[in-house]
Amino acid sequence: MAIYKNRIDLHMHTESSFDGHYPAELMCEAAVKNELATIAITDHFDVDFFEEHRLDSRQKSSYEDIISAKEKFSGKIKVLRGIEMGQPTYDLPLTEKSLARFEYDFVIGSIHNLRKTPDFCELDYQNLTQDEVYSLLEKYFEEELILAKWNGFDTFAHLTYPMRYIVQSGRFNTDLSRFDDVTDEIFKTLIANGKALEINTSGLRQPIGKTMPTENYVRRFRELGGEFLTLGSDAHFTEHVGAGIDEGYAIAESCGFEYVTYFENRKPVQVKIEK
Numbered sequence: 001m002a003i004y005k006n007r008i009d010l011h012m013h014t015e016s017s018f019d020g021h022y023p024a025e026l027m028c029e030a031a032v033k034n035e036l037a038t039i040a041i042t043d044h045f046d047v048d049f050f051e052e053h054r055l056d057s058r059q060k061s062s063y064e065d066i067i068s069a070k071e072k073f074s075g076k077i078k079v080l081r082g083i084e085m086g087q088p089t090y091d092l093p094l095t096e097k098s099l100a101r102f103e104y105d106f107v108i109g110s111i112h113n114l115r116k117t118p119d120f121c122e123l124d125y126q127n128l129t130q131d132e133v134y135s136l137l138e139k140y141f142e143e144e145l146i147l148a149k150w151n152g153f154d155t156f157a158h159l160t161y162p163m164r165y166i167v168q169s170g171r172f173n174t175d176l177s178r179f180d181d182v183t184d185e186i187f188k189t190l191i192a193n194g195k196a197l198e199i200n201t202s203g204l205r206q207p208i209g210k211t212m213p214t215e216n217y218v219r220r221f222r223e224l225g226g227e228f229l230t231l232g233s234d235a236h237f238t239e240h241v242g243a244g245i246d247e248g249y250a251i252a253e254s255c256g257f258e259y260v261t262y263f264e265n266r267k268p269v270q271v272k273i274e275k
């Protein structure tokens with residue numbers, strides 16, 4: 001049983017993502033079963049992997065599947081037309097052209113890799129030193145600041161993404177507080193532009209065991225004046241739709257948020273946090 005009412009889950013992938021597995025309809029079915037009121041389907045669009053991921057056709061199939069699922073589930077659950085733009089700042093003309101191709105409700109901005117570098121999930125952590133890890137993280141947060149300043153998204157996803165893999169490697173004891181200046185600047189940029197921060201709950205079911213970002217960042221975002229918060233399971237399987245969302249709500253509440261937010265036609269809609 002869900003603890004919170006009118007729950008949202010605004011981050012999930014279908015078989016139209018290179019790493020997805022299920023059609024949009026089955027993700028929607030799982031969302032209804034898991035007592036969600038609003039979901040966004042947000043297939044990957046990693047601009048710097050346009051050819052490798054065959055994004056021209058995947059983007060089209062994703063959008064078409066979302067539209068037909070949206071119609072099929074109308075009255076049962078609100079299905080938002082989303083997309084996860086990965087590394088959009090690495091090719092802005094392609095990003096802008098691709099976003100203009102369809103009418104999206106909701107755009108996630110995220111970074112999974114440094115420029116011309118594999119995804120953080122593919123790096124060989126066994127051969128890295130702690131200093132090298134810090135240097136990668138420094139570059140990562142610099143790229144995230146550039147992403148925040150670009151501002152062409154609605155929510156800023158998984159702020160601390162590399163930690164998922166750094167912690168998983170079991171080799172490091174990484175303290176992110178040395179990056180507080182840049183993460184503050186990212187938050188101030190999001191806030192000035194009226195953008196949302198995402199609590200990504202996928203880490204709760206992975207070795208890292210925590211949301212991305214963790215509660216201390218959500219609290220800091222609030223302290224600096226953050227108003228919009230989205231929640232996302234980042235499900236790639238039907239069984240993960242809605243996973244960790246109640247924990248995400250509890251974090252939002254404990255950090256002083258009274259609302260979570262979804263986006264429709266790229267505009268924020270506030271949903272009261274209620275048990």
Ligand SMILES: [Zn+2]
Nearest residue numbers: 084110157158
């Ligand atoms: Zn992502």
Ligand SMILES: [Zn+2]
Nearest residue numbers: 011013084234
């Ligand atoms: Zn994702």
